[in-house]
Amino acid sequence: MPRRIRNAQLSTLALDPASHTPLHQQLFLGLRQAILDGRLKPNTQLASSRSLATELNISRNTVLTAYDQLTAEGYLESRIGSGSYVSSHLPDDLLERKSIGHAEQVPKRDVYLSKMAAPYKDIPLKQTYRGLPFSPGLPALEEFPFEDWARLLARNWRAPKREFLVDNSIGGSAVLREAIATHLGQTRAVRCDPDQVIVLSGSQQAIHLVVRAFAEPGDSIWMEEPGYPGIRDAIISAGASPVPVPVDDEGFRLDLAQSLAPDARLVCISPSHQYPLGQTMSLARRLDLLEWAKTEGKFILEDDYDSEYRYAGRPLSSLQGLDEDNRVLYVGTMSKVMFSGLRVGYMVVPKDLVDVFLALRRDIDSHSPAVPEAALADFISEGYLAAHIRRMRLLYEDRQDCLVTLLKQKLPDLIEVEPQESGMHLVAFLDPLIPDKRVEKAAIEQGMLVRALSGFYNGATHQNGLILGFAGTSETVMPQLVDRLDIIIRTLTK
Amino acid sequence: MPRRIRNAQLSTLALDPASHTPLHQQLFLGLRQAILDGRLKPNTQLASSRSLATELNISRNTVLTAYDQLTAEGYLESRIGSGSYVSSHLPDDLLERKSIGHAEQVPKRDVYLSKMAAPYKDIPLKQTYRGLPFSPGLPALEEFPFEDWARLLARNWRAPKREFLVDNSIGGSAVLREAIATHLGQTRAVRCDPDQVIVLSGSQQAIHLVVRAFAEPGDSIWMEEPGYPGIRDAIISAGASPVPVPVDDEGFRLDLAQSLAPDARLVCISPSHQYPLGQTMSLARRLDLLEWAKTEGKFILEDDYDSEYRYAGRPLSSLQGLDEDNRVLYVGTMSKVMFSGLRVGYMVVPKDLVDVFLALRRDIDSHSPAVPEAALADFISEGYLAAHIRRMRLLYEDRQDCLVTLLKQKLPDLIEVEPQESGMHLVAFLDPLIPDKRVEKAAIEQGMLVRALSGFYNGATHQNGLILGFAGTSETVMPQLVDRLDIIIRTLTK
Numbered sequence: 001m002p003r004r005i006r007n008a009q010l011s012t013l014a015l016d017p018a019s020h021t022p023l024h025q026q027l028f029l030g031l032r033q034a035i036l037d038g039r040l041k042p043n044t045q046l047a048s049s050r051s052l053a054t055e056l057n058i059s060r061n062t063v064l065t066a067y068d069q070l071t072a073e074g075y076l077e078s079r080i081g082s083g084s085y086v087s088s089h090l091p092d093d094l095l096e097r098k099s100i101g102h103a104e105q106v107p108k109r110d111v112y113l114s115k116m117a118a119p120y121k122d123i124p125l126k127q128t129y130r131g132l133p134f135s136p137g138l139p140a141l142e143e144f145p146f147e148d149w150a151r152l153l154a155r156n157w158r159a160p161k162r163e164f165l166v167d168n169s170i171g172g173s174a175v176l177r178e179a180i181a182t183h184l185g186q187t188r189a190v191r192c193d194p195d196q197v198i199v200l201s202g203s204q205q206a207i208h209l210v211v212r213a214f215a216e217p218g219d220s221i222w223m224e225e226p227g228y229p230g231i232r233d234a235i236i237s238a239g240a241s242p243v244p245v246p247v248d249d250e251g252f253r254l255d256l257a258q259s260l261a262p263d264a265r266l267v268c269i270s271p272s273h274q275y276p277l278g279q280t281m282s283l284a285r286r287l288d289l290l291e292w293a294k295t296e297g298k299f300i301l302e303d304d305y306d307s308e309y310r311y312a313g314r315p316l317s318s319l320q321g322l323d324e325d326n327r328v329l330y331v332g333t334m335s336k337v338m339f340s341g342l343r344v345g346y347m348v349v350p351k352d353l354v355d356v357f358l359a360l361r362r363d364i365d366s367h368s369p370a371v372p373e374a375a376l377a378d379f380i381s382e383g384y385l386a387a388h389i390r391r392m393r394l395l396y397e398d399r400q401d402c403l404v405t406l407l408k409q410k411l412p413d414l415i416e417v418e419p420q421e422s423g424m425h426l427v428a429f430l431d432p433l434i435p436d437k438r439v440e441k442a443a444i445e446q447g448m449l450v451r452a453l454s455g456f457y458n459g460a461t462h463q464n465g466l467i468l469g470f471a472g473t474s475e476t477v478m479p480q481l482v483d484r485l486d487i488i489i490r491t492l493t494k
Numbered sequence: 495m496p497r498r499i500r501n502a503q504l505s506t507l508a509l510d511p512a513s514h515t516p517l518h519q520q521l522f523l524g525l526r527q528a529i530l531d532g533r534l535k536p537n538t539q540l541a542s543s544r545s546l547a548t549e550l551n552i553s554r555n556t557v558l559t560a561y562d563q564l565t566a567e568g569y570l571e572s573r574i575g576s577g578s579y580v581s582s583h584l585p586d587d588l589l590e591r592k593s594i595g596h597a598e599q600v601p602k603r604d605v606y607l608s609k610m611a612a613p614y615k616d617i618p619l620k621q622t623y624r625g626l627p628f629s630p631g632l633p634a635l636e637e638f639p640f641e642d643w644a645r646l647l648a649r650n651w652r653a654p655k656r657e658f659l660v661d662n663s664i665g666g667s668a669v670l671r672e673a674i675a676t677h678l679g680q681t682r683a684v685r686c687d688p689d690q691v692i693v694l695s696g697s698q699q700a701i702h703l704v705v706r707a708f709a710e711p712g713d714s715i716w717m718e719e720p721g722y723p724g725i726r727d728a729i730i731s732a733g734a735s736p737v738p739v740p741v742d743d744e745g746f747r748l749d750l751a752q753s754l755a756p757d758a759r760l761v762c763i764s765p766s767h768q769y770p771l772g773q774t775m776s777l778a779r780r781l782d783l784l785e786w787a788k789t790e791g792k793f794i795l796e797d798d799y800d801s802e803y804r805y806a807g808r809p810l811s812s813l814q815g816l817d818e819d820n821r822v823l824y825v826g827t828m829s830k831v832m833f834s835g836l837r838v839g840y841m842v843v844p845k846d847l848v849d850v851f852l853a854l855r856r857d858i859d860s861h862s863p864a865v866p867e868a869a870l871a872d873f874i875s876e877g878y879l880a881a882h883i884r885r886m887r888l889l890y891e892d893r894q895d896c897l898v899t900l901l902k903q904k905l906p907d908l909i910e911v912e913p914q915e916s917g918m919h920l921v922a923f924l925d926p927l928i929p930d931k932r933v934e935k936a937a938i939e940q941g942m943l944v945r946a947l948s949g950f951y952n953g954a955t956h957q958n959g960l961i962l963g964f965a966g967t968s969e970t971v972m973p974q975l976v977d978r979l980d981i982i983i984r985t986l987t988k
Contacts, residue, residue, distance in 0.1 A: 021680050073810055074777035089778075106820045106846040112759070112791060113850065118709040120853035125616045130661040150651035157644035165635050166625040186515045189523060201695060205859040214610040237857045265606070284583075285570035297606060316567055325529040326600045341659040343863040351965050352600040356607065359614035363731045364702055365695040369837040372866070406749065 015056060023058055024065035031066060034088055035075050044086045046076065050279070116239070130340065132449040133481055136425040137306070138472030139339055140395060148384055149375070156375040168370035170358040172199025172346070175377035180332075181345055183380055188307060189317035190330055198357055199368055203305065203333040203345035207234040209360050210301045210329050210347070211266070215240040220261040223268045224252055226456035226463070228303065231268045231274075240265075244458035247274055248320060251281030254288050267293075269303040271319045275305065275457050276467045277413045277418045286319055291477045293327035300328045306336045308389050309471070310422040311397045326350035334376070336424060337389055344368070344376060392471070396424060399470045399478075406482040414433075414489055424471035427453060429464070434493055436464040442488045448481055506946025509550060517552055521560035526571065529569050529580055538571065538580040574718065581948045610733070610849045624834070626943040627975055630919040631800070632966030634889060635833055642878055643869075650869040660863035664852040666840070669871035672839055677874055679963045682801060683811035684824055686842045688889070692851055693862055697799065697827040697839035703854050704795045704823050704841070705760070710732040714755040717762045718746055720950035723795065734759075738952035741768055745775030748782050755886075761787075762795040765813045770950050770961045771921060772914045780813055787821035800830045802883050803965075805891045806918040828870070830918060831883055838862070838870060842988035855895040886965070890918060893964045893972075900976040901962075908983055909960075918965035921947060923958070928987055930958040936982045942975055 015023055036039040047055065049063040056063075067084050068075040076084045091144070113121060130138060164173065171177060177194040184190035184197075200206050207230060215221055217239030223231050225244030235242040242266060245257040252269045267289065271281035281289075293300050302319045310316075320330040330348040338344075349357050363369075374452040377387055400419055407417050407428060416429040430436055436452035441449045453465030506522040509517055528534040541549065543557040550557075561578050566568040570578045606616060625634060658667065665671060671688040678684035678691075694700050709715055711733030717725050719738030729736040737758060745784060760853040763782065765775035787794050804810075814824040824842040832838075843851050855861075873879055894913055901911050901922060911922040911935045924930055930946035937944045947959030961964050966977065 020676060025680055025683075069811075100623075106844050109846065110791070111847065113707055114710050117850050117854055120850045123849070123853075124665070125849055125852055125856075128661045131657055135660075138660065141656060144659075146652055146654060150648040152642040153651060154648040157647060158640055160640060160835075162635060163625055165833045166629075166632065166640075167622045168835060170619070182514060186519055188521075201859040201862070208858055213607055216608050234857070297604070317563075339659045341654075341662060341864050343859075343861070350600050353601065353605065355617070355619055356614045357609050358619055359617075360611055362619070363728070364835075365699040367837070368695070369866075370835050 013056065015058065017275060024062045027058075027066035028069050028190060029061065031032055031070060032073075032075055035070075035090070040086050042086050042088045045082070046084045046086070048083055061176070093188065114235070128446055129449045132444070132447060133477065134443075134448040134468050134470075135470040135472060136451060136467050137336055137340070138469050139336060139350075139424070140392060140399075140472055140474075141339055142474075143392065143395065144339060145384060146390060149379065152375040152378045152382075152384075153372065156371050156378070159473035161374075164374060168367040168373070168489050170362045170367045171195070171197065171354070172368060173370045173373040173377070174199050176373040176380075179377040179380040181348075183385070184318075184330075184332070184348065188304065188332075189321035190348055191321050192330075192398070193351075196348050196351060196354060198347050198349065198354070198361065199373060200345045200347065200361065201343045201365065201368055202335065202340075203303070203331050204230050205361075205364075206329075206331040206345055206347040207231055207268070207301065208237075208266075208364075209302070209357055210299075210331070211235055211238045211240065213353075213356060213360060214266045214299055216265075219266075220264040221265075221266045221268065222252075222257045222261065223266045223272065223458075224274060224460055226276060226453065226461075227268075227455065227458075228270065228305075230456065231301075231303070235268075242458060245276065247279070248491040249279055249283050251279060252285060252289065254285065254292055258292075264298070266301060267301055268303065269319075270303045270305065272304055272307040272316050273423050275303070276425065276451075276453065278423060278425075280316055281319070286322060290319070290323055290325065290327060294321075294325040299481070302328050303332045304330060304332050306423045308337050309396055309424060311400070311419070312421040320348060326352070330351075337385065342376075344373075353459075364449075396471045399475060402475045402478055403468060403470045403473075403482070406478055410482055410486050411489065414493070425467050425469040428466045428468055429453075430466065430489075432462040432464050432465055433494075434489060436466060438492055439485075439488055442492070443485060446484050447490065448485065450485065507550065509552065518556045518559035518563075518767055521550075521552075521556065525560060525564060526567075526569055529564075529584070534580050536582045536584055539576070540578045540580070540869050542577055545740055560973065562769045592611075608733070608781060623938055623943045626938070626941060627967040627971065628937075628962045628964075629943040629966060630961050630963040631830055631834070632943060632963050633830060633833055633918070634886060634968075636895075636968075637882075637886065637889065638833060639878060639882060643873065645822060646869040646872045646876075646878075647866065650865050650872070654865050655868075658864035658868060662861045662867070664856045664861045665689070665691065666862060667864045667867040667871070670867040670874075673871040673874040675842075677879070678812075678826070678842065682813035682826075684842055685815050686824075687845075690842050690845060690848060692841050692843065692848070692855065693867060693918065694839045694841065695837045695859065695862055696829065696834070697797070697825050697841075698724050699858075700771070700823075700825040700839055700841040701725055701795065701797070701853075702731075702794075702858075703851055704762075704825070705729055705732045705734065707847075707850060707854060708760045708793055708983050710759075713760075714758040715744040715760045715762065715970070716746075716751045716758045717952075718768060719952055720770060720947065720955075721762075721952075722764065722799075723950065724798070725795075726857070726952065730761075736952060741771065741773070743773055744779050745773060746779060746783065748779065748786055752786075758792070760793055760795060762797065763813075764797045764799065766798055766801040767811050767917050769797070769917065770920075770945075770947065772917060774810055775813070780816060783814065784813070784817055784819065784821060788818075788819040792821070796822050796824045798824060798826050800917045802831050803887050803890055803918060805887070805894070805913070806915040820846070823847075831879060831886075836870075838867075877890065890965045893967065893969060894968045896972055897962060897964045897967075897976070898907075900972055904976055904980050905983065908987070919961050922960045922962055923947075924960065925987075926958050928983060930960060932986055933960060933979075933982055936986070937979060940978050940982065942979065944979065 015026050015106050049060050053060040053063045077087045078084055156487050172382040176199055177197040180197045181192050181194040211234045219240045220243045221235050222245050223242050225246050232242045243261040246253055320328040404419050407415055420426045436454050440452040451467040454461050509520050543554050547554040547557045571581045574580055670693055671691040674691045675686050675688040705728045713734045714737045715729050715734050716739050717736050718950040719740050726736045737755040773813050814822040828836050901909055909922045914920045930948050934946040945961040948955050
């Protein structure tokens with residue numbers, strides 16, 4: 001004989017009218033919990049919806065909705081003429097399970113993960129500090145024309161083209177690819193048709209795709225020493241081996257590269273503005289590297305991350321524009337000329353590799369949203385971007401001058417620094433006895449991100465220094481920040 | 495004795511004042527081209543800036559700018575007191591190169607690609623037709639409140655928080671993770687804290703990450719037969735083997751799965767609404783599968799792609815909410831309740847795997863843009879999403895009724911169709927003798943996407959049918975579309 005549900009059982013149904021969870025859902029979850037932990041046993045007859053509603057002071061519809069859902073999911077069964085019963089067919093293991101409430105901590109356990117994923121288990125993610133003063137790639141966020149940008153976006157969202165809402169092209173919307181191709185042709189002498197431009201969610205994605213396209217696990221890939229850690233990370237995460245190749249005043253040393261790893265599958269360089277040291281790769285070296293790629297059938301990743309800001313002379317042309325054998329994968333980003341939170345980067349690839357890269361990109365995230373791309377195309381083609389870059393070039397030049405002057409005034413005995421001809425950061429060389437990584441660590445505690453130069457080396461180095469981004473740091477706060485840096489360094493050299 | 499530049503040489507410098515490319519850049523490219531193809535030889539003295547400016551009828555500054563850039567890049571050298579000369583140090587191979595103009599077609603060539611990339615070479619990308627009527631996941635785009643959405647976006651963009659412009663969390667901004675966790679808790683009985691939610695650029699990215707996290711190349715992964723092709727694609731692109739496991743009225747058959755591939759690393763299922771057939775996985779089967787995962791230490795990908803729309807009964811709860819051993823990776827998307835061009839999907843993962851998935855995601859594209867995420871969080875928490883879903887549920891119910899009625903009226907002898915209790919598409923079963931893939935092909939030519947059911951099977955099947963999305967197709971056009979479909983099918987059965 002089934003038992004009637006008792007008021008005592010209902011008292012555990014703590015319904016909260018103020019909660020965002022609807023009452024019927026609270027009731028559903030409460031009753032399900034009572035069934036799962038055995039307080040309501042199989043064949044128990046539930047109170048009628050009317051009496052339970054009265055009991056709980058809620059509407060009868062609320063109770064009916066909860067009962068319906070419990071029935072639909074198999075926890076209750078209706079018997080004609082006599083109401084709802086806890087299902088007699090509930091599997092035993094369902095009834096033995098412990099309380100299902102909020103998410104719980106997972107007990108320590110072994111999880112079988114793929115070789116790719118396993119290294120990430122139990123290693124906490126590194127914290128990033130890219131918004132702090134002196135962060136190398138940080139632009140002057142407060143100077144960005146957000147009103148204009150918000151207006152262009154709203155204009156494009158208010159009446160979006162139907163095709164922008166469904167299937168954007170994997171490589172980005174045609175208007176943006178066209179705008180980027182024109183922009184790159186005019187400012188970087190990149191030679192490409194719009195369909196060679198692939199818009200991505202950042203330059204890191206481009207690096208990821210290029211590395212995966214050309215390298216098997218175990219393959220060697222040349223990178224600059226010192227060089228961009230994002231390149232090293234991408235190579236390692238693909239299971240390939242980064243081969244650090246020293247740079248000198250003319251840039252990447254192909255001769256050393258060939259002796260270090262003659263069979264490298266790919267080379268990753270920043271020829272216009274070496275990262276982080278800042279020199280420009282000489283024409284002779286560029287031609288040698290292009291010749292190597294042509295002869296060996298290899299490819300070159302050109303990371304052109306911040307060439308838009310040049311304070312002395314004209315921006316140098318891209319390596320891509322010199323390449324007559326379609327060996328260059330050109331990578332650029334909107335993170336420096338706009339801001340990294342936009343999440344737009346792009347690559348320009350040889351025509352015969354476009355479909356390969358589109359297919360690889362589709363595998364990892366289909367495509368980017370088309371409407372913001374249309375707004376970005378407007379931002380570029382209506383001249384907002386060029387105007388913003390012109391304004392920022394003047395501002396960043398002033399900021400660099402200010403920072404160099406302050407450093408020379410206050411730390412002439414500790415730091416060797418000269419203004420850079422281009423970019424958004426400068427390199428302050430330190431005495432080899434000053435531990436730059438300890439400076440970096442102490443500076444973060446003081447609210448600044450001054451990256452240790454030695455951290456950009458794969459191997460051990462005596463080349464100590466600090467990478468100081470000047471673009472995102474206003475002149476009004478620079479004096480006190482340099483004072484703090486002064487104290488940090490003097491404390492560490494004592 | 496160097497030769498003076500001659501007017502004849504300049505005549506090839508076709509400067510176009512109407513072009514978007516600045517004149518100095520046109521002059522730079524023209525002169526560089528003349529040097530590269532040998533019309534201007536090493537040691538040739540160039541015309542003075544003044545005379546060239548007069549000759550070309552442009553400002554002297556324009557000429558100086560172009561000369562400066564050519565000098566900076568090593569094509570020219572200045573000799574004090576006698577002007578600019580074509581560099582005497584240009585490498586021979588530079589001078590032998592052919593014309594550098596616009597992007598050219600790449601001659602057919604062998605390119606060494608990784609094993610992952612090589613299969614994509616020379617296979618053109620499949621065209622997609624997801625915007626066409628009857629496309630399965632297509633929502634009613636014209637009904638979306640774009641005015642509200644544009645306003646929320648503009649509001650968030652006009653004065654964005656600084657941290658939204660630099661480093662968004664890899665898993666998405668806190669406000670959106672919180673909004674999604676609450677939404678899933680209320681509507682799907684998903685149990686999670688906001689930090690278990692990882693916001694991605696679509697559910698396909700979630701599937702990609704889960705497959706990569708658990709499977710090595712060669713590993714077996716169970717999927718439903720018939721099942722979602724996006725799952726099959728993700729498994730194959732990871733080099734793993736999809737093992738199709740038949741579904742019946744109660745959903746995925748664990749017993750068959752265990753005999754087909756007892757060592758499968760992962761199972762991918764759609765328990766709430768099997769894709770594409772539409773049945774709900776029974777409670778008993780759910781518990782068996784959870785027990786299997788617990789006993790074997792394996793994981794379950796739950797693809798909960800369109801549970802928001804239910805026309806009969808209440809939405810069924812998620813498998814994730816029943817899982818007491820943290821074995822479920824829950825995957826959802828905004829593509830169905832908003833539109834796929836938004837590019838927002840998400841996954842909910844056990845606490846001890848959050849960092850692994852964040853690290854894997856960072857490798858492929860760092861993170862999503864934070865400001866649109868904040869606008870989306872507003873869209874959810876201010877009730878716009880729930881209101882839109884409510885409106886669409888009524889609209890889609892009507893659309894389904896209309897389509898079912900039309901199909902039953904016009905093709906009663908050819909098609910067997912019943913309304914679905916939930917979702918955005920229905921299944922019209924065809925006689926096994928009617929070739930559904932040929933219907934699909936002919937329908938595309940007539941501007942409709944009716945997917946062949948047999949195309950969702952990995953293996954051969956006699957189960958012919960058509961998957962008809964009703965959500966994105968208005969009742970006013972349905973009669974003529976069904977007429978066209980009628981003619982297509984009758985023509986093919988003759």
